[in-house]
Amino acid sequence: MNRSVPEIFAENVFSDEVMKSRLPKNVYKTFMNTVQNGRQLDMTTADFVANAMKEWAVEKGATHYTHWFQPLTGSTAEKHDSFITPASKGMAIMEFSGKSLVKGEPDASSFPSGGLRQTSSARGYTAWDPTSYCFVKEGSLYIPTVFLSYTGETLDKKTPLLRSMDALSSSAVKFLKLFGNENVTRVTSTVGAEQEYFLIDKGMYDKRKDLILTGRTLFGAKPPKGQELDDQYFANLRPRIAGYMADLDEELWKLGIYSKTKHNEVAPAQHEMAPIFTTSNLGTDQNELAMEVMEKVALKHNLVCLLHEKPFEGVNGSGKHNNWSMATNDGQNLLDPGDTPMENLQFLTILCALIKGIDEYADLMRISASSAGNDHRLGADEAPPAIVSMFLGEELDAVLKAIEEDSVYKTETRAFEIGVNALPSFPKDSTDRNRTSPFAFTGNRFEFRMVGSSDNIACPNALLNTIVAEELSQFTEILEPFSHTEQFESEVKKLMKNVLRDHRRIIFNGDGYSAEWVEEAERRGLPNYSSTVDSLPHYTDEKNLRIFKKFGIYTENELKARQEVLLEKYSKTIRIEARTMIQMARKQLLPATLDYIHKLCEAVAVKKQIGILAKVEQAMAEKLTDLTEAFYVSIEKLESLVNQACEIKEILPQARFFHDEVLTEMERMRTISDTTERIMPSDKWPIPDYSAMIYNV
Ligand code: ADP
Ligand code: MG
Numbered sequence: 001m002n003r004s005v006p007e008i009f010a011e012n013v014f015s016d017e018v019m020k021s022r023l024p025k026n027v028y029k030t031f032m033n034t035v036q037n038g039r040q041l042d043m044t045t046a047d048f049v050a051n052a053m054k055e056w057a058v059e060k061g062a063t064h065y066t067h068w069f070q071p072l073t074g075s076t077a078e079k080h081d082s083f084i085t086p087a088s089k090g091m092a093i094m095e096f097s098g099k100s101l102v103k104g105e106p107d108a109s110s111f112p113s114g115g116l117r118q119t120s121s122a123r124g125y126t127a128w129d130p131t132s133y134c135f136v137k138e139g140s141l142y143i144p145t146v147f148l149s150y151t152g153e154t155l156d157k158k159t160p161l162l163r164s165m166d167a168l169s170s171s172a173v174k175f176l177k178l179f180g181n182e183n184v185t186r187v188t189s190t191v192g193a194e195q196e197y198f199l200i201d202k203g204m205y206d207k208r209k210d211l212i213l214t215g216r217t218l219f220g221a222k223p224p225k226g227q228e229l230d231d232q233y234f235a236n237l238r239p240r241i242a243g244y245m246a247d248l249d250e251e252l253w254k255l256g257i258y259s260k261t262k263h264n265e266v267a268p269a270q271h272e273m274a275p276i277f278t279t280s281n282l283g284t285d286q287n288e289l290a291m292e293v294m295e296k297v298a299l300k301h302n303l304v305c306l307l308h309e310k311p312f313e314g315v316n317g318s319g320k321h322n323n324w325s326m327a328t329n330d331g332q333n334l335l336d337p338g339d340t341p342m343e344n345l346q347f348l349t350i351l352c353a354l355i356k357g358i359d360e361y362a363d364l365m366r367i368s369a370s371s372a373g374n375d376h377r378l379g380a381d382e383a384p385p386a387i388v389s390m391f392l393g394e395e396l397d398a399v400l401k402a403i404e405e406d407s408v409y410k411t412e413t414r415a416f417e418i419g420v421n422a423l424p425s426f427p428k429d430s431t432d433r434n435r436t437s438p439f440a441f442t443g444n445r446f447e448f449r450m451v452g453s454s455d456n457i458a459c460p461n462a463l464l465n466t467i468v469a470e471e472l473s474q475f476t477e478i479l480e481p482f483s484h485t486e487q488f489e490s491e492v493k494k495l496m497k498n499v500l501r502d503h504r505r506i507i508f509n510g511d512g513y514s515a516e517w518v519e520e521a522e523r524r525g526l527p528n529y530s531s532t533v534d535s536l537p538h539y540t541d542e543k544n545l546r547i548f549k550k551f552g553i554y555t556e557n558e559l560k561a562r563q564e565v566l567l568e569k570y571s572k573t574i575r576i577e578a579r580t581m582i583q584m585a586r587k588q589l590l591p592a593t594l595d596y597i598h599k600l601c602e603a604v605a606v607k608k609q610i611g612i613l614a615k616v617e618q619a620m621a622e623k624l625t626d627l628t629e630a631f632y633v634s635i636e637k638l639e640s641l642v643n644q645a646c647e648i649k650e651i652l653p654q655a656r657f658f659h660d661e662v663l664t665e666m667e668r669m670r671t672i673s674d675t676t677e678r679i680m681p682s683d684k685w686p687i688p689d690y691s692a693m694i695y696n697v
Helices: 016-022 025-036 043-059 098-102 158-178 202-206 209-214 239-254 280-300 341-360 362-367 394-404 458-482 488-506 515-524 532-540 542-550 556-609 615-647 651-679 690-694
Strands: 064-069 077-082 084-086 092-094 124-128 134-137 140-149 187-201 259-264 270-275 303-306 320-328 439-441 446-448
Touching (some): 025 043, 043 098, 043 134, 064 124, 098 124, 158 280, 158 320, 187 458, 239 259, 239 270, 239 280, 270 280, 341 362, 341 458, 341 488, 362 532, 458 488, 458 542, 532 542, 532 556, 532 651, 542 556, 615 651
Parallel strands (some): 064 140
Antiparallel strands (some): 064 077, 187 303, 187 320, 320 446
């Protein structure tokens, strides 16, 4: 890198700084005011901003602009228009109006809507979200937008997130007033998403149809060495990887993404990038952007970046640890235990709100991490289990126990002064680490670890925000009558005691990977939805619908539509995987094995002519013949099951069939193939094996 980091940082972002330097003072002020107060932007201001943006973007080499949005497909969408406008004498000038900045009208008919958009009104529109940043990339000005149907129903992932941020803010502001925070006018949820990924050689990738079409290997015997030596986690970076990461950092920094941490992860060929946290809104956009950049930078190094949750069976899958907290506009982190007893009281109450919320809406948290890809990861022995529970750490747990039992909290190592009415204060750095918990307190934030590596983080954050908005508003209702009275503190304590009595079951500080936990969780009555088809039907449960309606996150129609889209996506994913397997089996694996059997048989015949017994060839030919017969039966069966699945008209039964029947047969087929692969000579196996793919970079 020739230039310093501060020099390149955010050079391609239309940041506050740039805006301030390029807009007339009063326009900048009006703009900031409207954004901060969530008001509608007037057209004169919009025109000013659009023009300044265009001039800046053109200087950066942009010729086009695009509204950039996050439809329910799971990837981002863009449609580029040039700034070009005809001028007199056949000439052209570059123009960009406030109207084009604020609103776009892409044809919505090809995006999934779950039946929200009638065919007669295919139109949807995109609306600029000025709380995120515009940026220049590959010759275009990118404008972050939300995507709605013409009748105002949400068709994207960002709208519910923005709605939930507003809901959380208004609940939290009211709640904080009770604790003397009169100056807080806005509470923002924050997120830092640790992104895991695999890197493999492009040459290997190109030879694997399964990776190309589905993002994961559908066949492949486990290599002799997996991750059992624990020699990859935090290991020194091999030159090719280091080169990739350096390049990646530079590209992310230019886009204003605070890429902070990089290291090797647990599985061979697995790595992680973690940015510094920011608002959930910007964090979501930046994570989507980061994933795109990761893939593109990899290609420059002749590598492929795999973002799938489980590219390789038998080694760890990839997740996206979603670090979540709430920040006030006067600079408090609401999950930071404070220095004063009153701050501690506020913190502990918020903690109780989370305990109650996660217990009551564990299903929603599970749903927010549900996808066909993530099903291979959740509940596998390296990832969080599919059961949602909370980890608080021993110390904090003991503090809560003391509250529950009206006792005084003491530890040997430190003396604790008694705070408000016998509420203990406690050290801030009191968290130990538990890597097996899906929802862990890590000192000043919660880390939600179920999210899949390829998932958009808008959904988990929207659901979490909504849940907390609900609990804080309930708490406010209970505590408000006692506000500014002497009873306040004892009422808070009473509330906490009640919550802990009713919701303690969600707290689990033990080993989330153990079999005992599954049984224990069942005794506690915690839901255990082991797959997407088990979890998604609960999206529209009455209690969930109620909070979504209450805070204006989803209407019933919107939620049902979303559920449908997700279930359909599940079925389509499995269908593509099954068909890819069938194709690879018929066109590559089966012919290769039959060829080899033929060679063995020839050897048997030749040896027989000269009177030698071909014992080994004979045995291998027999064994492989048995395997190919079973393999062939499985191919035929899988094909007929896929056809049967496609006949099912109803969405949920279809998804269930794909899960119960199709996926099960896919697994059976894979086992046969992997056994075959172990016997076959390397040069006769038509696709790169696991060792070649994960130990070659
Ligand atoms: P670890 O691997 O120990 O979990 P990392 O440093 O890899 O830690 O990641 C921690 C993530 O948590 C970072 O993205 C960091 O910015 C984020 N984070 C820290 N504080 C907050 C907060 N208040 N709100 C949201 N995210 C946070
Ligand atoms: Mg982490």
